[in-house]
Amino acid sequence: MPLQSMTGFARREGTCGRYRWAWELRSVNGKGLDLRLRLPAGTEHLETDVRKCAGDNFSRGNMQVNLTVSASETSVEPVINQGALSAVLSLREQLRDVIDAAPLRLDTLLSIRGIVDFREPEEQEGERAARDSDILAGLRLAIADMTAMREGEGVALYRVLLEQIDRIETLTSGIEADPSRSVPVITARLASQIALVMDGGTKVDPDRLYAEVALLAAKADIREEIDRLRTHVAAARDLLKKGGPVGRKLDFLSQEFNRESNTICSKSNAAAVTAAGIELKVVIDQFREQVQNLE
Known part of the structure; x- marks a missing residue:
């Protein structure tokens, strides 16, 4: 088994669907294996896998492991607030005999705050699983690169x-x-x-x-x-x-x-x-x- 220095650096990046990810690993001398992880929101569940993967390959070194993930495109979808819509329609019926109840137009409804929201679509389980698998595969490649440098x-x-x-x-x-x-x-x-x-x-x-x-x-x-x-x-x-x-x-x-x-x-x-x-x-x-x- 070859000797390893505790000094090393590695970077790997890739894409999966609409996501782009990048790993950056830095290692310096240390008495033991000290991992400092920086994982973006939504990927915290990967911490256990990351620590295991690093622990299986290294025994010493102060190591910084940084992950960045970004969406290559931003898409939004309209979501109707059914509660707010029902409240507006109910109010219209209550005021039918008080004011002239002209027919409601779509543009009028859309102008009422809270009736329609626009947000990013929820990530599907399959899409998330594929992204996580690709990210972890990239981590293994980055660890292999760092191992080669340390060796x-x-x-x-x-x-x-x-x-x-x-x-x-x-x-x-x-x-x-x-x-x-x-x-x-x-x-x-x-x-x-x-x-x-x-x-x-x-x-x-x-x-x-x-x-x-x-x-x-x-x-x-x-x-x-x-x-x-x-x-x-x-x-x-x-x-x-x-x-x-x-x-x-x-x-x-x-x-x-x-x-x-x-x-x-x-x-x-x-x-x-x-x-x-x-x-x-x-x-x-x-x-x-x-x-x-x-x-």
Whole structure:
């Protein structure tokens, strides 16, 4: 399953009968899937289908989903207000003996407010069902377009992240192979420091001295941190190869990378190791920044 970025855009539009519709989808980074829908009046019943369709295809991202629907032509039909017409005719009968009741003309009736209304014809159930089906089909196409865009960016992110993981591994190997970590160098450095103490005339209990030296040597050992970095490198490569929504897991690994690099820098007693540890932290920060874009 390919990696996906959380950044994407898609637009689809079409017509169904006298209706024109258009979908516009925008997606940016988010901790989860946050859908913000804007559906026009008369299409609110589509919300459940829209959310399901988006949820079936995406797991993360702040996504705006906008739908516009307009009628390509406006037609109206006359509707007679039977109550108002009956009232007018009844009044005419009541006033027959009071005033001269001339025959009612059609234009006279039409001039009386409320007798005839003009309104858009009611939408038939079949017409509405066909429109909704066409609109949802358009949504699926727009989601497919956005998926393709997010996957395209995912391919680019894959290459960048893989290069950064390779760099982390190279720096880890360099730290591991640094001469300052060899037994002869460590022994010589400790012997030199002990000689300085002894030459100063300070009396030191030999057993206590050796115990302190062993403790310092143990605290300065970064074997465990190096092993964990290698384990995290292998796990990160496996996740990238697996693909799919692995952004959260890679973000967790980036935090673990950072923890180990901090420990290496704090334990380092050699300039070369410290410099490599700092560069390692820079690469890890870049790695984590890119991971924030992954679904």
